[in-house]
Structures are given as structure tokens and as C-alpha cells.
Amino acid sequence: MAKAKLTFSDVAITVNVPSGTRIIEISEKVGAGIIYGCREGDCGTCLTHIETGSEHLSEPSVLESKILKENLAGRHDRLACQCQVLSGEIKVRPA
């Protein structure tokens, strides 16, 4: 199975994850500072800044795009409960 390296820079931890893992599945287990609200892409609480490797993430769904737009999210901000890590090296921190 394809692997990816997901780094949470606020707690300085890199996790080797299988392709398709969502950030939400990992961030709380390592104590990263990303906070969650609804956990289903509706509230925008888990807005996360992608420091590097945004090209290695799944494309935003229609729902995620809508919530990102409503929250005036930057080009490198994603919802941690929605986006999937696909490959390569990705570095994230709370937005």
C-alpha cells in the first residue's frame, strides 16, 4: 500500500500513514493542536494550514470547498476532517 509522511509541525511529529488517511485520524493521537467541531466538514473549526505538500492531498470535495470559501481560507488551508493524505511528504499546522 502506498505510504505518505504526515508531519505535524506544532508538536514536531512525523507519522508514516497509508494513502487515503485523513488528518483527523492522526492529529489527536499525537497531541497536535488542530481542534475539531462537527468532524464532518460542516463547521470549519478544523481549518489546517498546509505548510508543504498540498499537492499530495486529495482534491477538496464540493462540501469542503464551500466551507473553505465561507471561512475565507487561504490557498493552502484545508479541513483536517475532510482531506486525505495520498503520497509524499506533507507538513501541516493549525491554521
Added chain:
Amino acid sequence: MDQTMRERTGGRPGVPAAASHGEPTGAVAVAQGVHWIGALDPDLRTFDVILRTANGTTYNAYAVRGRDGVAVIDTVKEDFTEAFLARLEQVARYDEITALVLTHLEPDHTGAVPELLRRAPQAHIYVSHRGLMVLRGLLKDDLEHRAYTAVDTGDTVSLGDCTLAFLCTPYVHWPDTQCVHVPERRLLFTCDLLGCHFCDGRLFNDRVGDFRFSFEYYFEHIMRPFKRHVAGALDLIEPLEIDLIAPGHGPILRAHPRQYIAQYRRLVDPRLRAEVGRDEKTLLIFYVSAYGATARMAQAIHDGASENPHVRVSLYDLQGGEVAPFVNLIEATDGLVFGTPTINGDAVRTIWDLLSGLVDIETRGKLGAAFGSYGWTGEAVRMVEERLRGLRMQVPEAGLRIKLHPTDAELEACRDFGRRLSGHLTGHLSGHLSGSAAGPVAPKEIDMAALG
């Protein structure tokens, strides 16, 4: 306070309001062109479930008049909308209001926002970037009909002859918090920062009497879990020219305001040096023992962990101390180990008391572990581990459980457990977590499967 007001505030019938001085009859001038337009809530005794107050609180809102418009800084709890609007109307017409600044969107400061916007629909709303999503939750579909801007440190809004300069100060204590500096008037709006739940109609710190207990109590329970963020906010605030601090609750600080900033700095910084070397990590072992078995495990873990010269290990019997000083110890430590027997299928209450006390401090990223002796079922260790994870601590080692008294081999397993915990703290164990509570370190790499 009239009867109508008492009913609205939820006061107890027949119990007089405790405010030593009554509510000001109108808006109160606090600086040139700046008025307090908030509300007093002398009947409040418990705030947000967790905070007590002996004389209520104030919801401070302010109106800033500039040559080209009026800015309203925050509003009040919804029940006090009428009093807030009455005071506002004394100092400004609704059509003069050009800006509504929300320092954070907690309900006790935004309760009158919908009604204010109904009366002053032209007011441009300014919130922090994080505040946007809460603003949407507050105004729902109505937001689409409003003008709003998300602001950050460095952004300014001119009122003609004075400027609102925004400072992004997140997590003091809500994630969306921002402060507002008006350099021309040398004043700073600080939201909940530097505030307290203290109600006195005399409003100003040099007039209300001694409120230090309330100021520090508020810090301890509201700001302390966010010390790191408070320090960041102070970094932004300290260089500013300030003659007056206007917080969201409690007295307005016009007499020696910088002393309050300095006091916050003292509260944020460690009170005493921990006397721990720069390259040294600290590991605290707390235990409760019914028959001495968990105590023997604790000693063995201590001995094993202490073999690492870079880790300062301390051992404490929880039955010999109060919770509060231990919370202070834990705040400054890198790693924590809890030993508990299993009694009635649970960890013992002394352990839970300490763990529940940790809500007042930052525990994220500290190393955590649990151990204990048991007779029949031994659930306590797993339960404590879950709580440690709930406190956002890293729990890299599965808890150590031993049935009844430990054998020599089991004591050696305890020592090895201690060695591994120390190893995690100093990064000598590869493939495991070793992030510490203090300072950035190079990312440690782990596999997802190791996270459990």
C-alpha cells in the same frame, strides 16, 4: 436595580443584589471620545459552570467616537441588551456607527449583536480570522446581508482622527480573541485578557476597592491553561503606549495599567526556578497504594528511570499532599506517571482528583504513562491512560499492570518501564514519541500503527 432587571438576571427573589455600588445611570466616559456602555450583573454567582464570583460581574462594552464615525467594541450578554442599547443611545445615534468590533464571540459579549445590527445595519463588523466561523454561527443567514472583514495583527481601521489597530491574540482564552489598540488615545481593549468577574458600579480600578483576589482567580481558571498564548499576547501588548486598559469584564484599568500587564507576566512566568538543568528533562511519578504493591512498582520505575543521567525523576505519594501544589509541579514537568490500584473496577479517587485538576494547565504534548497493581480486574491503568490521552498527552508505552505483589522479575519489568519512559523523554528510543513539553525539536518519526 429595578425588579424587571432582577428578574432578567435570574436573581433570587427577595435576595438583594450584592453590588456595593449601584449601576451607573448612563454611559460613563473613560477617555477622550470613549464611553463605557456595558452592563452590570451583580446577581451572577457562577460563570460558565467553573467560575464563582462573590459579587457578580460586568459585561464591558465601549463606544469610540472618531471624527468620521463611531466604533462599538463588543456588546453584552443577551439579557442585558436593553441596558446596553440605552447607554449606547446616550453617546451615539445608530446611523453614526461605522464599525462593530468583536474581540471574541463568546455569548456574554455578543448577546446584543443581532439587535444592534438590526438597528445599525450599516455597521461594518470586524472579527479575527478564527472568529468568522463563530460569527456565521451567531448570525446564520443574516451574515450574508452584513459587511464584515476578518482582521489580523497590523490591520487598522481609521475613524478619522483615531485608529483601531488590531492585535491577533488567539486563545486568551477563546481561539478567536483579538485586542484593539487606539494609539491616539493610548488605550487598549483587551477582551477577557486582564479582566475579572468583579462587579462594582464605580467601574475604575482606582475606585472599586481591592479586587486583586478576583483578578488572580480569573487568571488561574481562565487564562492559565493558555499561558503560552497569554505570553504571546503580552509580547504584542508590552511595547504599546497605554494609559488605559479596557477589559471585557471587571474594573477598567486606568491607574497604573502597566502594573497589571506586569502582574500577568509574573503569573505566566514560573514563580521559582525549577532548578533543573537546561539539558535535563523532568519526570514525576505519582502513586496511591493500598497494600504497598503499587508503591513498590513506583519505586522500581523511579529507580529505572533515574538511571538516565539526563532525566530528573521525582516520586510522590498522592496521599501525602494536596492537589493544588501538585498541579503546579505538573505544569512545569516534561513527563508524568500515575500509579493506581484498581478498586471497585476503577482508579482511586485521589488519582481522579488530581487528573481533573489538570484542566487548569497546559498538558498537551507531555509524556504520560500509567501503572498499578490489582487483585481481580485491573481496569484502572487503562482508564488513566485514556484520561491522559484526553489531556492531549503522549502515551507511548502501554501501561504496566501487575497482579497483587510484584515478583523480582516483575520489579525488573518496572525498572525497564522506567528506563523506557526516560528514553522517550531524552529521545534515546528510536521509533517512539519523544516530543517534550518545552521547545521545538526535530520531528520524530513514528508509524501509524504505533499510535494504537
